[in-house]
Amino acid sequence: MAARTKGQAPLVELTSGSVEETRAFGERLGRLLRPGDVVALEGELGSGKTTLIQGIAQGMDRDPGTVKSPTFVLVREYPGAVPIVHVDGYRLEPPATAASLDVELLFAPHKVTLIEWAERFAGLLPEERLVIRMGHVSANRRRLSLAPSGERPQAIVRQMASTHGPAGD
Numbered sequence: 001m002a003a004r005t006k007g008q009a010p011l012v013e014l015t016s017g018s019v020e021e022t023r024a025f026g027e028r029l030g031r032l033l034r035p036g037d038v039v040a041l042e043g044e045l046g047s048g049k050t051t052l053i054q055g056i057a058q059g060m061d062r063d064p065g066t067v068k069s070p071t072f073v074l075v076r077e078y079p080g081a082v083p084i085v086h087v088d089g090y091r092l093e094p095p096a097t098a099a100s101l102d103v104e105l106l107f108a109p110h111k112v113t114l115i116e117w118a119e120r121f122a123g124l125l126p127e128e129r130l131v132i133r134m135g136h137v138s139a140n141r142r143r144l145s146l147a148p149s150g151e152r153p154q155a156i157v158r159q160m161a162s163t164h165g166p167a168g169d
């Protein structure tokens with residue numbers, strides 16, 4: 001997986017050439033996540049959001065097989081040392097509003113929250129979050145852009161980039 005850091009901006013772009021690579025990236029990210037962290041995944045159907053979350057769950061010592069797209073439910077929780085809240089906005093009628101959704105229930109300081117279709121929750125997500133935009137490049141290739149918002153997410157991205165080896169143009 002190739003990593004590239006753009007200038008001074010804490011934005012990292014990667015490509016994944018396979019499901020396994022996306023899972024492995026997620027696993028590495030999962031090992032870095034701490035209680036209270038929020039990861040907001042954006043990108044079209046099939047871009048690999050659920051696959052990435054399976055890797056993150058594995059990195060957080062969960063069986064990745066328990067991670068399924070919540071399809072008909074908005075949220076699932078995977079218990080463990082640090083509980084994982086898996087939110088999927090696929091069925092949300094956009095735009096979601098604070099009135100239609102008890103967003104507060106999705107975030108807790110002792111849990112990690114992972115959100116699919118995060119773009120549908122615009123304005124309702126905590127300011128501090130790690131946004132990951134995903135998209136198709138080809139049948140088996142996906143693009144991932146890491147856009148951290150806030151100090152803690154920036155620290156996570158720095159750690160991710162440093163474990164890639166030298167990042168540069």
Ligand SMILES: Nc1ncnc2c1ncn2[C@@H]1O[C@H](COP(=O)(O)OP(=O)(O)O)[C@@H](O)[C@H]1O
Pocket residue numbers: 016017018019021022043044045046047048049050051052069116139140141142
């Ligand atoms: N490099 C890759 N990373 C992730 N998924 C990939 C990749 N290449 C092919 N795929 C396929 O793309 C689909 C991704 O599905 P999924 O993770 O459920 O996406 P989403 O949750 O974004 O809809 C799966 O069918 C998977 O096999």
Ligand SMILES: [Mg+2]
Pocket residue numbers: 049050069088116
């Ligand atoms: Mg999904």
